[in-house]
Amino acid sequence: MTWRAKADLLIVGTGVAGLTAALRARELGMRVLVVGKDAAAVGNTAWAQGGIAVVRQEERDAGDSVRRHVRDTLEAGAGLCDPEAVHGVLEDGATAMRRLREAGACFDTAEDGTLSRTREGGHSAFRVVHAGGDATGAEVQRALNEATSSEGVPVLEQHCVVELLHTDSGAVGGALVLDDAGRPGTIQAQAVLLATGGIGQLYRSTTNPEVATGDGIALALRAGASVADLEFVQFHPTALRSASGETSGGGRRPLVTEALRGEGAVLVDVHGRRVMRGVHPAEDLAPRDVVAAAIDRRMAATGADSVHLDATCLGAALPERFPTVHAACRAEGIDPVVEPIPVTTAAHYSCGGIVTTVDGRTEVSGLYAAGEVARTGLHGANRLASNSLLEGLVLANRAAEAVQRDLRCAPAARTALGSGALPAAPVVDRAALRAVMSAHAGIERDAAGLAAARERLDEASVVRPLRTRETAEDAALTLTADALLASAVERTESRGCHRRRDHPDTDDRHWRRGNALRLDVSGWLIRSTPGEMRAVA
Template sequence: MKVVIVGAGVAGLTAALRADALGHEVELVVKGRLREGSTVHAQGGIAGAYGPGDSAALHALDTMHAGDGHGDPLAIAALVDGAAEAIDALVRAGVPFDRAADGAIARGLEAAHSLPRIAHAGGDATGRAISDALTARLDSTRVRVREQAFATDLVTADDAVHGIRLHGIRLVGIRLLSGETIDADAVVLATGGAGLLYPVTTNPSGTTGDGIAMVLRAGAPVADLEFVQFHPTVLAGDSPFLISEAVRGAGAVLRDADGRRFVFDDHPDGELAPRDVVARAVARQALAQGSPVLLDATALGAAALASRFPMIDAELRRRGIDWSREPVPVSPAAHYLMGGVVTDVDGRTALPGLWAVGETARTGVHGANRLASNSLLEGAVFGARAADSLTHTSLPYEFVPPGSDRSGTNSYGSTSCGSGERVGAEQHGGMRGFSRQSLQQLMWERVGLLRDDDGLADAVRTLHAWEAPAPRTPAEQEDANLLIVARATASAALARTDSLGAHFRLSPALIGAA
């Protein structure tokens, strides 16, 4: 079977290596270069290293609780039950996880976890270690890697996916034709999230919602796009830099301008509350005092900070900040998208021949707010599950996403573009007023951490009035993708009138008080 996998983070690499081992012909398509995606930037670690008193069942409870009860139990069970095998596979692949004195994998604690169960490598370099190890494994496989190949659309026929189309403009006579197509029996999207919807993000520059936009243009369902996670502790200033949640798990605290630990006003777990709670508390306090809040890690000491968080320590010191002696100013930034392409627990989508894994997918494991360090685990577990299920494409196709009855009705709801319209290539016209910067600012102000009905309605109207120019360059294609995903995200947020997890609606009374 010919399999095309788009994206080379932990999900895409895992799927590619597993599919190759199963005898499939695999082509791995990467928009940029290998080792450039979000996985490389993951600092915290991978959840699932269970110690004394811990279990997959307890991990499942924490995952459901962090997701504000919106997660799907079957998908969460698949995640946590696959954790041990996924971590063992990474060890066999050569990931050098940090070890305790007894030789066992060291376990760290992060917010909303009941017990320390986070495996990390190189202190805060876990994502890079995983990416390096899995990428190195490609050399001993038959996987064909195509770098700097921008997949823009799915090739569909008879309501099924048969390949992908790459970006590229060819002039034939007086007609502009799109670029090369790659035929495939199966396509696996692992293109990451959409952090570039916002002006301040922890995501790398290529994270423009490409896979989700491809599926929206094909008319297949997406869901839960309203749930955008903002990381609470990003170095404030013109050049944002993520400071891992594991720093707070190790004992760092958040303080206001007067030195008070203010997060306890919002949650009894303080700095170790779920991310959505901490991020909102940070944003509110910064607004109230007119300056960023402070992350105080001074109690940990210089030696411990350098040993446990070498990448963060080196970057802060490069910027002239000695965080062992002074607190660090931090503010929230767009971090992770809990929604995406609707899939079942094996990554299958509603379109036969198409799978989605990692942050591109909405499996139901994250609910309304992702539990810390579940993202690398999701990529490893569901990347493998997707590869294992590829052999079933010849069977009668039945797509039943998590949370569904046997009729295939998605109980969480879905949207193809947020407003009921199908977004197609014919809509790529041009309209004055649209730019990436204007879109990002609109999303930040209207579809950000704190939302209200009027702001969301204004965002939906504006986004549907804008049109991206015909995408003749890769940057213009990314802008077109961002606009499509922004429309869907804003419309989904407007439609969900209650607050849930990362989607927080201000009541009229609260707006008046602000």
């Protein structure tokens, strides 16, 4: 090893969950170290447009309540939410929002000074607060970056975690890390919190940035933790179909926020016919899985590679209310004020992840997770719009508090053990992996396609030492893809984000439960029944 560092709590990830946890842990008196593999501002958080769904008693629609927000979340989750987790997270939402605003985040306000609120798909009330019109994530990231800087929280940018280290008792006690020059080093820590974000780079078309390579999923699996419900990948219905994205073979696509539909925009096909009419009672404000599947079907039926979002009803107000969307459209030569926006579906959010409690604890001592990488039971089979930033805020605060409590009760600190050698793992070429996953594990799947995907990835994998960030990312994508495919094969029903052509019905008798996996001692994925997986009501 060429370098070493030490902390009470090592946080992997610089998005909303990671930095919120860092601020809370520092407030609680812990020595904190944050590691990110890119610049601190690069990650899923900064790209979030819509807002934060939260019911605040002092400012809410008449009749709206946390209980009503819970009901909307349970309905969107298609029977797989943990009601206790849903209520716990949403109940803490107002406090988490207050803490975020105290950290410096500024949200849009109405003329009377109250926070502006909009409505998104699946919500029965206007409860989504936003910043910069459609730049909520960017404002949240800005505020947290500035707060961690002013509080003196150390952040190691351009550092990639390749393996978690264990103590002789089996607890996680640190990490093996590559610095920005590719030199390996170790960080000793009494606890590790994974807040690495999503898995969008498994697919050719995604709203996620390049850093969303499933690192946390792979690290947790290799450390002995369970993951669950990875088959539930939420595809956003409306990503901008950009000419540059098509010619480059895919990658991150600009998001066209759902809030546009919340304020009157409608989806139409290439012939001008309404896409959602007759599909769902809520039409264009139906849950995301319903809208995304309807768009894919309409594109297949018309032979087009996009549908259109007609937001011309907003007129001249659109550039001010949705400046991010407006700028992205103008960059593609589209004027959304006077013409419909070409949109398509794109991998957006992983509803599954590392199995945790609502305090961020995993089944492995010393290991915690928060944000999109965690599976708390809040989202179930389909995330309700704008519940993600809220979960990241709430779980991050809770996880930091859980770490403090656990360290007080823990035995004397022990040093994590590591051979010093960089690990090796199966790796598949990223372009090939994306093509396979997009073809066979997208919005609709079947047994034949999933089997073909597993076979092709197995044939293409080569075991390589994880000497670079790129190789470590490709190894994480390979293991995460394997776990996702195994989960999708196992769940022989259609529910929420997981749709099987060969099993189109929902099977509550056998599948109203989580679908957990872990690695055995030989490195094979097997079924898991972690204690944190509560029964679904």
